[in-house]
Every structure is written in structure tokens, then in C-alpha cells.
Amino acid sequence: MTRTNPPARLVVTVAYDDALLLDVAGPLQAFATANDILAEETNSAAAYRLVVASRRGGLVRAASGLSVMTTRLADLGRSRMPIDTLIIAGGPGVHAATADGPLVAWIARAAQKARRACSVCTGAFLLAATGLLDGRRVATHWRSAARLQARHPALRVDPDPIYIREGKLWTSAGVTAGIDLALALIEADLGRRLAMEVARRLVVFLKRPGGQAQFSAPLDAQMRAAESDAEGRFAALHAWMAENLTGDLRVERLAARAGMSPRSFARVYAARTGTTPARRVEMLRVEAARRALEETRAPVKRIAHRCGFGDEERMRRAFLRRLGVNPLEYRRRFAA
Numbered sequence: 081m082t083r084t085n086p087p088a089r090l091v092v093t094v095a096y097d098d099a100l101l102l103d104v105a106g107p108l109q110a111f112a113t114a115n116d117i118l119a120e121e122t123n124s125a126a127a128y129r130l131v132v133a134s135r136r137g138g139l140v141r142a143a144s145g146l147s148v149m150t151t152r153l154a155d156l157g158r159s160r161m162p163i164d165t166l167i168i169a170g171g172p173g174v175h176a177a178t179a180d181g182p183l184v185a186w187i188a189r190a191a192q193k194a195r196r197a198c199s200v201c202t203g204a205f206l207l208a209a210t211g212l213l214d215g216r217r218v219a220t221h222w223r224s225a226a227r228l229q230a231r232h233p234a235l236r237v238d239p240d241p242i243y244i245r246e247g248k249l250w251t252s253a254g255v256t257a258g259i260d261l262a263l264a265l266i267e268a269d270l271g272r273r274l275a276m277e278v279a280r281r282l283v284v285f286l287k288r289p290g291g292q293a294q295f296s297a298p299l300d301a302q303m304r305a306a307e308s309d310a311e312g313r314f315a316a317l318h319a320w321m322a323e324n325l326t327g328d329l330r331v332e333r334l335a336a337r338a339g340m341s342p343r344s345f346a347r348v349y350a351a352r353t354g355t356t357p358a359r360r361v362e363m364l365r366v367e368a369a370r371r372a373l374e375e376t377r378a379p380v381k382r383i384a385h386r387c388g389f390g391d392e393e394r395m396r397r398a399f400l401r402r403l404g405v406n407p408l409e410y411r412r413r414f415a416a
Contacts, residue, residue, distance in 0.1 A: 170202035
């Protein structure tokens with residue numbers, strides 16, 4: 081009896097003028113690499129058929145200045161192969177694209193019919209314009225999270241995760257997070273081993289958890305301070321906090337350090353940095369613990385003490401809140 085390979089899954093990436101090239105090429109290369117591995121290891125036919133499409137077809141100029149040849153969206157309907165996975169790229173041109181009524185209407189129809197629909201980075205604006213993300217938790221580039229939330233109040237925009245799955249709808253964070261998204265899709269289709277081999281060949285993390293923060297807590301603190309505190313008062317405070325993680329970092333001590341009353345400090349700090357002092361302390365401690373787990377072989381109990389958590393259980397709860405994984409799992413995935 082002749083063994084037949086399952087039909088290839090049609091993956092359509094929607095592009096437009098001024099889309100980010102890496103939003104398009106990153107996920108595409110992950111799927112293409114999966115095809116290469118299957119061909120090499122099992123002599124199997126391609127698991128994915130890859131198409132980049134735009135409303136008018138032809139050359140689309142990416143934000144980097146390079147042009148990408150695309151298939152006209154209308155021509156996809158002439159194919160008997162249904163769209164399995166629809167991916168909407170992000171980029172500075174996305175806001176003009178959301179004003180393209182025929183494009184938004186096509187995405188709405190295609191997303192409803194496809195097995196799954198995804199957005200990369202600010203592609204969430206275009207997917208949200210269809211109304212399909214209303215009431216759902218959504219990821220996008222951290223710089224665009226507030227704008228997306230303001231434009232679409234029915235969404236629950238989360239600026240931290242690398243990617244989020246809500247049923248058949250997947251959304252990812254900025255730019256290279258599209259590769260993480262593609263690896264998760266490949267794992268769902270073809271298994272963890274093949275997804276990990278794709279990651280190895282692309283020289284990226286074998287697997288970043290979907291709950292991992294998009295960027296580090298110290299960088300977040302520095303950028304917020306630079307943007308909202310011209311006097312640098314809290315920037316200096318953050319540096320002192322990072323150097324004294326095992327010390328007394330209660331609001332009263334931080335307020336005294338800042339030369340303010342506890343009540344005024346808590347109010348002004350939250351207004352200027354977008355978070356509470358307690359949450360900032362936890363973020364800094366988690367960041368220090370992350371580095372220790374990655375770079376040393378110190379026991380988790382010792383790391384918890386050195387980073388100011390006091391005990392392993394407090395550190396475990398903080399990791400689950402901030403990163404979506406416990407310390408041992410984090411070390412297993414990311415230790416050097």
C-alpha cells in the first residue's frame with residue numbers, strides 16, 4: 081500500500097506598502113525551514129505552501145526600501161486550496177492599511193474561514209479593524225500597546241507577552257516575536273521536536289514561553305524615567321534599588337530616599353512611571369534572578385535570597401506572575 085503525505089497547509093502572509101520586512105520574512109523562513117527539515121529527514125513533501133499576498137498584487141515596497149513580489153488577494157480565491165493559516169504583518173504602513181476598506185473586508189472573511197488567523201507586531205491593528213479581536217486578550221509591540229487599546233477599547237491589550245493565543249486567533253509582540261509565533265504554530269502542527277530543530281537552524285531560542293516579557297525590567301524602568309521624569313529623580317532611585325535588592329524596599333524607605341512623603345511618593349511614582357513602587361521592586365528582583373539563573377549554577381534557594389525574595393516560594397510566585405514559568409523551568413530553557 082502506497083503511503084501518501086498529507087496535503088500542504090496554505091500559509092498566506094498579508095503585506096502592504098511600508099510593512100516591516102522581518103514581520104513578513106521571519107515567520108516565512110521558520111515555515112520554510114520546517115519544510116527543508118522534513119525533506120531531509122523523511123523525504124516528505126512540504127508541510128506548508130507559502131504565499132505572500134497583497135490587495136493589488138505585484139511588488140510591495142517594505143519599510144526598509146526592499147520590494148517583495150506578492151500575489152493578488154483576489155487570485156487566492158481561484159485556488160481550490162483553502163487558507164490554513166492567515167498572517168497579518170505589521171509595520172508603519174499598517175495605519176494606512178486599516179483605512180483600506182476592501183483589504184479589511186477581505187481579511188475579515190479570510191480570517192473567519194481559515195483554521196487560524198495571526199498578527200505579527202502592529203499587524204494587530206489591521207486584524208482588530210475586522211472586529212474579530214473584540215473582547216479578546218491581544219499582544220502587539222510594546223510601543224504600540226497603548227495606542228491599540230485606545231483605538232479599540234473592546235480589546236484587552238497586554239504589552240508584555242511574546243505571543244497570545246485566543247482560540248483560533250494568535251497575536252504576537254514586535255518584529256522578531258513573529259518567529260516565536262511561527263515556532264509555536266509549527267509545534268502545534270508537527271510536534272515539539274521539529275519546532276526545536278527549526279529554532280536551532282535559525283539560531284534562536286529553542287522556545288521562549290508565551291508569557292515572557294518583551295524586554296527587561298531595568299530597561300523598562302530607565303526608558304519610562306527618561307520619558308516622563310526630566311529631573312531624573314526616579315532614574316537615580318531605580319539604580320539604587322537595583323543595587324540594594326536584599327534591603328528594605330518598602331514604600332516608606334523609597335519615599336525617604338526620594339525626599340517625599342510615602343503618600344505623595346506612591347501617587348507621583350505611579351503617575352510618572354506607569355506602575356507602583358511594589359511592582360517595580362518585584363520586576364527588578366525578577367530581572368536579577370533571571371540573569372542569575374541564566375549565567376550561574378547557584379541553587380534556586382540561594383538566588384532567591386540574593387535577589388531579595390527571602391524564600392523560593394515568593395520567587396516562584398513572582399516568576400509565574402511576570403514570566404509565566406517557574407524558576408526551574410526558566411533555567412531549563414535559558415541557562416547557558
